[in-house]
Amino acid sequence: MRSRSLWFVTLATAGIVLGSALATAQAPAPAPARPAALSDNLPIPDAPAPATSKAWLVMDYATGQVLAGENIDTPVEPASITKVMTSYVIAAEMAAGKVKPTDQVMMTERAWREGGAGTDGSYSGFEVNQAAPLVEMEKGMVVQSGNDAAIALAEHVAGSEQAFAQLMNAYAKKIGMKASHFVNPHGLTAEGHVTTAHDLALLGRALIRDFPEAYSYNKIKEFTVGPITQPNRNLLLWRDPSVDGIKTGHTSSAGYCLMASAKRGDQRLITVVMGDTSENQRAVDSQALLNWGFRFYESHQLYAANKSLATQKVWKGDADSVQVGVAQPLLVSTPRGKYERLKASMELPKSLVAPIAKGQKLGTVKVALDGKVVAEAPLVALQGVEEGGFFKRLWHALLMWWAE
CATH class of the missing domain: 2.60.410.10 (D-Ala-D-Ala carboxypeptidase, C-terminal domain)
Structure with missing residues (x-):
């Protein structure tokens, strides 16, 4: 035509x-715009770019629009932010009726040996060869960043880590993550296990939109398994009441990473900082990006x-x-x-x-x-x-x- x-x-x-x-x-008609201010004709200052990170961005949740960023499509290691993808797969499989929150998930010897307290990584504290409800095991993975819980959940949902990784990649493609490839559910360094800051922001947006209950676990400040109580490693949960997620990550090769999200009024932003120099620095950098985004941008529904x-x-x-x-x-x-x-x-x-x-x-x-x-x-x-x-x-x- x-x-x-x-x-x-x-x-x-x-x-x-x-x-x-x-x-x-x-x-x-959209909501009436406010009266113009003197500052409206001034250019927006540059985003406070993290000085030492490998990649970073600020995304508007409602539109998926990237407001600012650097190296957003450069491959990086996701470290434990990988577990957001694991959470998404579990929630999707649950929505499809394939697993239930009451399922008893076994902490297998393999999961305990490769991701438990005897390793250098974070762990949940569930006892080896003991079962716990899926929802509790997932909170141990999300809040405490338990590598052992991630492995146990993967084995329960798909039979093995390898089979679960195939589900991760299939769902990543569906979400629109074009440059990501997962080979495990926890994020420990592995050949070919990569993503980008942009892809991670899309993943965070998808989890918030599609599975808000699963997303809500990310704002839990601490979680107890048996005699062990561990805090959420996202320092922004204590510093900014508008922050309700999402996930931290760290390995020696990936550096300190943080995918954060905050909602102020009707507006929500997502930030990703990859490869920072310390736990505190990733929180400081993420906070600065959130403050900048909320101060200088707004979202509108046009139609x-x-x-x-x-x-x-x-x-x-x-x-x-x-x-x-x-x-x-x-x-x-x-x-x-x-x-x-x-x-x-x-x-x-x-x-x-x-x-x-x-x-x-x-x-x-x-x-x-x-x-x-x-x-x-x-x-x-x-x-x-x-x-x-x-x-x-x-x-x-x-x-x-x-x-x-």
Whole structure:
């Protein structure tokens, strides 16, 4: 189908207006923007880049937009942040009915020897050859970063660490983690066990969105197994009440790593700092990035799902028009005070011919700030249009020929 010229749209403070010479429609209005401040015309200062980390980023949770970062797609070792992927797999398999939170998970001798107290890594404290409910074993993995618990859980869910790693890679691909490969569930150094800061942020976003109960374990400050009580290693849980996750990691080769998330008001941010120099430094660097992101950026919903943004003529149908909109809410992250400068355009075909299925993609809406596209989404049919009768189709065929 031939494309028509773009319909230009101005996102005004009072709302979003879509228009063209042929049709005009009022889109749902976002929340009114606040009055402009003197600082709104100033450039945003650079993000406080961690001086010693290998890679870092700040991501807006609602949009998945990276607000700032360095080396975000460079392969790095994930260390114990790997366990976030393990948590995601367990939650997904639980949602599919393959395992239950009440399952009795055995702390096998292999899991205990390779990840227990006798090793150099973190451990949960569950006794060897004893079973515990899956949900308790998972908390031992998440809060205490127990390598032994991660191995035991992997064996329970998939039979072996190797089989579980295959599940990890399959789910990673589904999430959109394009440069990650996992070979174990705990994150101890292994050949080919790599990820990126960007992929980890996508993983954290997916866990929060898809499995909020599993995510909630990450804010538990301490966990007790038998006589042993261990604290969560995420220092930000004690320093910032808005922080509710996500996971720390450390090996001699990976350095000190932290994936953090905080929610202030309706806005949530995710930060990733990889390869820092100390436990305290990764917390300090992550805190600075969170403060910067919340201070200088804000999120907006521009279009609600399944709400009409425009009405488009349809030829040869049992209806003469179809309403178009977005199937999912269209959100955007913008520098604070720049909301009024957003501009949008819609690309729609010159002619639509029935039949049209509900949900069928018909075009695209793009939102730009200062000429740079910051968000886009498919425009879909909000209702189906069946073919019209024989004589209507014949008549419209003639009209379409005449309109050429």
